Amino acid sequence: VRERTSKTRPVEVIDWPAAIHNALKSQRVRQVSYVPDAGHKRLIELCHADRNMTTVPLTTEEEGIGLAAGAWLGGERAALLMQSSGVGNCVNALTLAATCGFPLLMLVTMRGEAGERNPWQVPMGQAVPEALRLGGVRTLRLGRAEEASAVANTAAKVAFEEQSAVALLISQQLIGVKSFEEKR
Amino acid sequence: VKALNRREVVASLLERRDGLLVVAGLGSAAWDCTAAGDHPLTFPLWGAMGSAAMIGLGLALAQPKRRVLVVTGDGEMLMGLGSLATIGVRRPGNLSIVVLDNERYGETGMQKTHTAYGTDLAAVAGACGFADARIIRKNTEIAAVRSSIYRGRGPLFFQVKVKRDSLPLVLPPRDGAHLKHRFREALLGEKAAAQ
Numbered sequence: 460v461r462e463r464t465s466k467t468r469p470v471e472v473i474d475w476p477a478a479i480h481n482a483l484k485s486q487r488v489r490q491v492s493y494v495p496d497a498g499h500k501r502l503i504e505l506c507h508a509d510r511n512m513t514t515v516p517l518t519t520e521e522e523g524i525g526l527a528a529g530a531w532l533g534g535e536r537a538a539l540l541m542q543s544s545g546v547g548n549c550v551n552a553l554t555l556a557a558t559c560g561f562p563l564l565m566l567v568t569m570r571g572e573a574g575e576r577n578p579w580q581v582p583m584g585q586a587v588p589e590a591l592r593l594g595g596v597r598t599l600r601l602g603r604a605e606e607a608s609a610v611a612n613t614a615a616k617v618a619f620e621e622q623s624a625v626a627l628l629i630s631q632q633l634i635g636v637k638s639f640e641e642k643r
Numbered sequence: 644v645k646a647l648n649r650r651e652v653v654a655s656l657l658e659r660r661d662g663l664l665v666v667a668g669l670g671s672a673a674w675d676c677t678a679a680g681d682h683p684l685t686f687p688l689w690g691a692m693g694s695a696a697m698i699g700l701g702l703a704l705a706q707p708k709r710r711v712l713v714v715t716g717d718g719e720m721l722m723g724l725g726s727l728a729t730i731g732v733r734r735p736g737n738l739s740i741v742v743l744d745n746e747r748y749g750e751t752g753m754q755k756t757h758t759a760y761g762t763d764l765a766a767v768a769g770a771c772g773f774a775d776a777r778i779i780r781k782n783t784e785i786a787a788v789r790s791s792i793y794r795g796r797g798p799l800f801f802q803v804k805v806k807r808d809s810l811p812l813v814l815p816p817r818d819g820a821h822l823k824h825r826f827r828e829a830l831l832g833e834k835a836a837a838q
Contacts, residue, residue, distance in 0.1 A: 489705070490701060490704055490705070513704050513733070515700070515704075515729060515732065515733060516729065516732055517725075517729055518725030518726070518728050518729055519725055521693070521694070522694075522697045522723070522725065522726050522729055523697075524691075524694065524697075525691065525693075525694035525695070525696075525697030525698045525700075525701065525723075525726070526697045526698070526700055526701040527701060528694070528698050528701060529666070529697065529698035529699060529700060529701025529702035529703075529704075529705070530701035530702070530704065530705045531701075531823075531827075532664075532686060532698070532701070532702050532705075532823065532826050532827060532830070533664075533701065533702040533703075533704070533705025533706040533830070534705055534706070534827070534830070534831045534834060534835075535701075535704070535705035537701060551690075551691065551692070551693075552691050552693075552694055554690045554691045555690075555691045555694065555819075558689075558690065558819035558820075559819030559820055559822065559823045560819070560820045560823065561823065
């Protein structure tokens with residue numbers, strides 16, 4: 460995709476959700492569960508369109524932790540997509556990762572960061588890194604589109620090769636800020 | 644009608660279990676499964692309440708040629724009620740859930756659960772799209788439940804009304820990593836190490 464900046468210089472716009480999808484594919488992730496977020500819209504669509512992936516919409520994020528544990532017991536790798544507000548819903552289920560050493564790969568789109576226009580998103584969003592740390596989940600940060608492939612691959616390797624719990628936090632800066640203006 | 648004995652129900656479901664993969668919800672359901680015989684292809688939970696059905700879903704999707712049975716209690720199932728809707732989206736034909744419903748939180752002092760106040764879990768499962776979902780009250784129905792679990796087209800849901808008795812604890816191993824490894828080695832063999 461090419462867009463033009465105000466100086467009319469062509470710049471390459473990196474399709475970071477596609478880069479994450481490719482990383483999940485190359486890491487043999489078969490089950491992808493999610494509670495939707497606008498920031499995950501394209502990645503969810505790519506996973507739905509991928510015949511080698513089973514997508515599982517969840518009613519609440521903690522379900523995805525059980526799903527990932529069951530997938531691993533059955534010999535498959537899973538990933539869990541959510542918005543930062545869903546991290547709080549996961550806390551007790553993280554016991555599975557902590558006590559059993561189940562791999563867990565969480566992809567978290569951040570709210571409550573720079574530019575946030577909804578104050579109700581701020582408390583949970585700001586608490587996410589600490590909440591995950593307290594739950595025994597390592598965090599990695601994705602702030603720039605060009606790093607998406609490398610960081611997503613690293614996160615998947617940490618989860619599955621080290622059998623540990625890892626969350627890739629995708630910065631609000633990368634996703635864009637929700638405007639709360641009517642779409643026309 | 645005399646309420647069913649939970650240990651006898653679980654024993655009859657798990658005897659001659661062939662390749663059945665079992666997830667046992669925390670508390671009495673896990674003790675019941677262990678009383679029927681500790682087995683590497685049973686994954687008993689000691690925590691993560693509300694997760695049993697979802698672990699069963701992940702396992703059933705990963706192993707479509709094997710039968711998967713979740714055995715759990717009414718309190719544990721109530722905590723993961725949304726997972727019935729999630730299972731209803733993917734509807735794996737190889738997944739069954741048996742809820743041993745004594746209408747009490749047995750591990751915490753026998754407080755009433757929502758089923759004691761009338762919550763019909765089977766109706767919820769049916770409304771979520773399970774292929775069959777029913778309440779079981781009689782011993783004579785257990786053979787048909789067993790047959791469905793091993794051969795029927797799922798997802799299946801059986802809410803088995805059981806007696807409110809406190810039975811001797813029969814505890815599975817506590818080490819979660821051990822429970823995970825032994826399950827994967829028994830199911831996947833050499834591939835378990837290859838991740």
